Amino acid sequence: GGSTPEPAKEPAKEPAKEAGADIQEMTIKISHVVAENTPKHQGALAMKKAIEEASGGKIKVQVFPNSSLFGDKDEYQNLVANNAQFIIPDMAKLVGNDPGFNIPSMPFLFSSDEAANAFWDGPKGQEIFKRLEKDGALGMGMWPNGPKHITNNKKPIKAPEDFNGLKFRTQGGQVLEKLYSTLSAGSVSIPFNELYTALQQGTVDGQENTFSNIESKKFDEVQKYMTIMGHTRVDYALLTNTKFWNSMNDATRKIVEEGVKVGTDFARSQAAELNAAALKKLQERGQIEINELSKEDIQKFRDFLKPVYDEYNPIIGEDVIKDAMSR
Numbered sequence: 001g002g003s004t005p006e007p008a009k010e011p012a013k014e015p016a017k018e019a020g021a022d023i024q025e026m027t028i029k030i031s032h033v034v035a036e037n038t039p040k041h042q043g044a045l046a047m048k049k050a051i052e053e054a055s056g057g058k059i060k061v062q063v064f065p066n067s068s069l070f071g072d073k074d075e076y077q078n079l080v081a082n083n084a085q086f087i088i089p090d091m092a093k094l095v096g097n098d099p100g101f102n103i104p105s106m107p108f109l110f111s112s113d114e115a116a117n118a119f120w121d122g123p124k125g126q127e128i129f130k131r132l133e134k135d136g137a138l139g140m141g142m143w144p145n146g147p148k149h150i151t152n153n154k155k156p157i158k159a160p161e162d163f164n165g166l167k168f169r170t171q172g173g174q175v176l177e178k179l180y181s182t183l184s185a186g187s188v189s190i191p192f193n194e195l196y197t198a199l200q201q202g203t204v205d206g207q208e209n210t211f212s213n214i215e216s217k218k219f220d221e222v223q224k225y226m227t228i229m230g231h232t233r234v235d236y237a238l239l240t241n242t243k244f245w246n247s248m249n250d251a252t253r254k255i256v257e258e259g260v261k262v263g264t265d266f267a268r269s270q271a272a273e274l275n276a277a278a279l280k281k282l283q284e285r286g287q288i289e290i291n292e293l294s295k296e297d298i299q300k301f302r303d304f305l306k307p308v309y310d311e312y313n314p315i316i317g318e319d320v321i322k323d324a325m326s327r
């Protein structure tokens with residue numbers, strides 16, 4: 001040991017210039033599909049505040065919740081066309097772009113938000129984001145929402161057999177479709193902003209979602225039973241587009257990058273709390289019968305859903321699944 005500390009280096013001098021002179025004036029649109037009282041919207045607001053403040057008001061950020069600008073069906077193409085500068089889709093809606101986005105739908109894969117965050121921050125998760133670049137989309141990071149739970153109108157669900165013959169709405173195809181067919185249930189993907197009506201009219205018997213999505217969209221008004229399963233997750237991909245990204249000079253991009261970081265940290269810090277608060281509200285409203293499962297019940301679902309892994313391990317990549325499991 002015994003090494004002497006290096007003398008502190010002088011910070012490199014920036015050429016003197018008027019503060020903010022280089023920052024480009026612009027308006028950034030962030031489009032998403034969920035309600036205000038959700039980690040996604042709260043993260044987007046934190047991002048807005050950080051960017052607007054750091055730019056001294058030169059950059060304006062507009063946040064559009066509730067599919068008010070674009071919905072599930074058209075938000076990706078409008079991002080790529082630079083009609084929105086950021087979208088934050090549930091990864092289940094990106095499985096057609098890359099099968100790696102099925103990861104949050106793999107049953108009982110992650111045990112916590114932190115485990116999911118660590119996977120997407122790590123090399124295997126980053127590789128999946130990178131593969132969107134061929135479309136002109138850039139992955140800026142994962143925002144968690146959290147574990148999904150089952151609601152339906154037909155019966156209390158406690159065992160795999162209870163799914164038999166019911167029809168569920170999903171966020172996307174592939175793994176979620178396989179999951180329901182393994183349970184001998186039907187599934188169909190329906191955009192989030194059409195889901196309340198689909199449940200109300202009985203187009204489907206049920207759906208799976210996080211507490212904060214169930215509560216903020218009042219699905220308990222149109223669903224009788226909820227089973228706390230946590231079998232799959234809603235995790236988001238914060239995406240921007242290369243056209244917008246490359247249009248910024250360094251000073252501007254730095255501010256936006258810092259805003260992305262602030263938004264990501266805030267969304268991550270809020271997700272579990274907002275879900276816990278939403279469960280409490282659902283319990284207080286008392287409109288939906290809430291069923292909890294024992295460890296043994298959950299184990300039965302794990303065993304029953306093994307065929308999902310058998311089919312999708314090779315499609316997603318054994319190494320990718322292994323990395324996710326190790327988190």
Ligand code: LMR
Pocket residue numbers: 033034089090145171191192209213234
């Ligand atoms: C859903 O469609 O149920 C969710 O993906 C909505 C969301 O963005 O959280």
